[in-house]
Amino acid sequence: GAGVSQTPSNKVTEKGKYVELRCDPISGHTALYWYRQSLGQGPEFLIYFQGTGAADDSGLPNDRFFAVRPEGSVSTLKIQRTERGDSAVYLCASSLMGGDIQYFGAGTRLSVL
């Protein structure tokens, strides 16, 4: 596709449930990033992939959050035992290589009831 694609665009879940958020980067981009944006705040870094490996996962808030990128393209952010505080917009970005300009998707708005 022409840009970064994120699905679903909206996700409503109940406290304690498991969710998966998907990101399809720009074709040919080797670097992929996940950010989380709360209302009225700027995006906060979660994790960065270079190829298939997580090069920096220092932003993951706790072990309920996990992300994979098994084939170096599509990535999935997984959240276990969701809490109301996890409600936010989850943004994915990709760049040609690490350190290049990051291009963002439209985000997934997660609401935990």
Added chain:
Amino acid sequence: SQELEQSPQSLIVQEGKNLTINCTSSKTLYGLYWYKQKYGEGLIFLMMLQKGGEEKSHEKITAKLDEKKQQSSLHITASQPSHAGIYLCGAGPQGGSEKLVFGKGTKLTVNP
């Protein structure tokens, strides 16, 4: 850790007016990115500045990075309703980390 402070937090202008948004960093900037965000949409890349004193323009938007590389400004000339949105500055990768650190954003409203 690096922090970015944006001012003002929000701005309402009449169409046709000029405006400036500022972004101040707690540390030296090694790359400064400006993005625009509309509700329900992702961040749209506007410009990247890396060198002290650098200035870039795209259509009616000009961004500058000061000589000491700790402050950037975004200037819009003759604003239009299409300029409305949230403007975010982001500090570029440094120290081996590729992550961007963002300010909280400036919400711009342009009244016709």
